[in-house]
Amino acid sequence: MSPLVSPEHLTSASQRADEAVGRRNRGATTAGRGSGSGTRAGGGPATERGTRGVLGTPGGRAVVGLLLPVVLVIAWWAATAAGLFSPVQLPSPASVISAGIDLAADGSLWHHIAISVQRVLLGFAIGGVLGLVIGSILGLSTWADAVLAPLVGAIRAVPSLAWVPLLILWMGIGEDSKITLVAIGAFFPIFTNVYAALKHVDPHLVEAGRAFGYHGLRLLRTVQLPAVVPSVFSGLRLALAQAWLFLVAAELIASSMGLGWLLSDSQNNGRTDRLILAIILLAVIGKLTDAILGLVEQRAIRRWS
The missing domain is CATH 1.20.5 (Single alpha-helices involved in coiled-coils or other helix-helix interfaces)
Known part of the structure; x- marks a missing residue:
């Protein structure tokens, strides 16, 4: 079946x-x-x-970045208009603008700005070059690292105001002492970044450079520094911010011109409007210089990285 x-x-x-x-x-x-x-x-x-898409263009990022400052200015105006603060404690935005117009009319405002920018740029240039050179030496030489690193680390811990009396004693109250103090402030961020970055450069990259006949300064300039360009510019931007901080410390104590002096003079004379104006100018000019350095950083990274 x-x-x-x-x-x-x-x-x-x-x-x-x-x-x-x-x-x-x-x-x-x-x-x-x-x-x-x-x-x-x-x-x-x-x-x-x-x-x-919004943040991918410089214009879009600038507009987004302005939102919070605009909100703060509106809140500032609202607080002063409501009488939450006295004019001595917090003057209105209109009072600060008026103070700026008065200072600009007699030309003193531009002189304060020019003097401070000049001091920062000179001190930043000197401190940046020294930080780059000494950071490179300690980052590449074991002997230099062992001899100098403890001393540099100890000096880095000294507060900025501690240098002022000594610099005035040695150099007087002229431009030399102020620029030297700014250079001290700018030195350590770039030194620290370059020193640490060179310690961690890929050894295979260094060996490849030596195989092509690069040694010493040529190896540093051609292979090692281009490998740490992002770290170098991170140090430069920190150094620039530090230079502005040290500038204010110098001008608060021993100066007769500059934005730091304007801060101190406004406090002594009870001109809170000018005091706030000086703070805003320091913030705006500091941001502008940082933005310029950021553009240089982008070009350098495209070229060497």
């Missing part, structure tokens, strides 16, 4: 069942992909692309 179902029929039925399951699984996968792409279209990545 022949079987009711033959093995061939069982095999073909099994194959058809497997194909049906496969088609169902592929359909579910396609549906899942479709729903996933719909989620992306309405949610995360599309929104992220939109956000990147």
Whole structure:
């Protein structure tokens, strides 16, 4: 008696069942992909692309960056208009603008700004060059590191105001003492970054440079410094900010011109409007110089990194 179902029929039925399951699984996968792409279209990545579109241009980032300062100015105006503070404690934005116009009219404001910018640029240049040179020496030489690193670390811990009496005693109250103090402030950030970065340069990269015949200063200039360009510019930007801090310390104590002196003089004369004006100018000019250095950094990274 022949079987009711033959093995061939069982095999073909099994194959058809497997194909049906496969088609169902592929359909579910396609549906899942479709729903996933719909989620992306309405949610995360599309929104992220939109956000990147706004922040991907310098103009967009500038507009977004101005939002919080504008909100703070509005809150400042509202607080003074409501009488929450006396004019001595916090003058209105209009009073500060008026103080700036008065100082600009007699030319003293521009003189204060020019003197402070000149001191910062000179001190930053001197401190930056010294930090780059000494950081390179200690980062590349084991003997120099062992001899000089403890002394440099100890000097770095000295507060900025502690240098003022000694510099005045040695150099007087002229420009030399102020520029030297700014140079001290600018020296340590760039020194620290260059020193640490050169310690961690890829040794294979150094060996490849030596294989091409580079040694000493040529190896440093051609291989090692380009390898640490991001760290160098991070140090430079920190050094620039530190230079502005040390400038104010110098001008608060021994100066007759500059934005730091304007701060001190305004405090002594009860001119809070001019005091706040000096603070705002320091913030704005400091940000502008940092932005300029940031543009230089971008070009340097594109060229050497």
